[in-house]
Amino acid sequence: MIAVLFAPARDAGLPFSAWLEYIQPNYDVPANVHLATLFITTLLSLIILGSSIAFNIITSLGVLGIVISYLIAIFCILAKRLHAPHGLVRARFGLGRAGIFVNVVALCFLSLTSVFLCFPAVPNPAAENMNRSCVMFSGLVSFALGFYWVA
Incomplete structure (x- = not known):
């Protein structure tokens, strides 16, 4: 840290x-x-x-941040793979033509995962058991973007 x-x-x-x-x-x-x-x-x-609820929210917020960072990285690689005239730079290990399929499947899976991470842990939760990680993540991203534009 x-x-x-x-x-x-x-x-x-x-x-x-x-x-x-x-x-x-x-x-x-x-x-x-x-x-x-x-x-x-x-x-x-x-x-x-x-509070165990706060622990669950912090854990969900951390995992949501990791999933969103994976989404951004995979999306950038897929965009480079599709729009660059020569594709990606040759690497020692590459997926070849299957790389586009793997990237699309990974984007779909991570998009679905990021939605499920914003759900509460139990069905029909009370107000104190709601998962507020989506709101906190949106606020954190808004603060970071605002700080980036101001500074």
């Missing part, structure tokens, strides 16, 4: 990046990133200990 925070902070891609990227000369390590990581980990641990 330290590298996940330090690399974007070094490139001025996070809020408070000047504070996060600071490396104290005596230590030669980004101590502020270590402190921020400790704070975030402690906060997440307290949330998980406090």
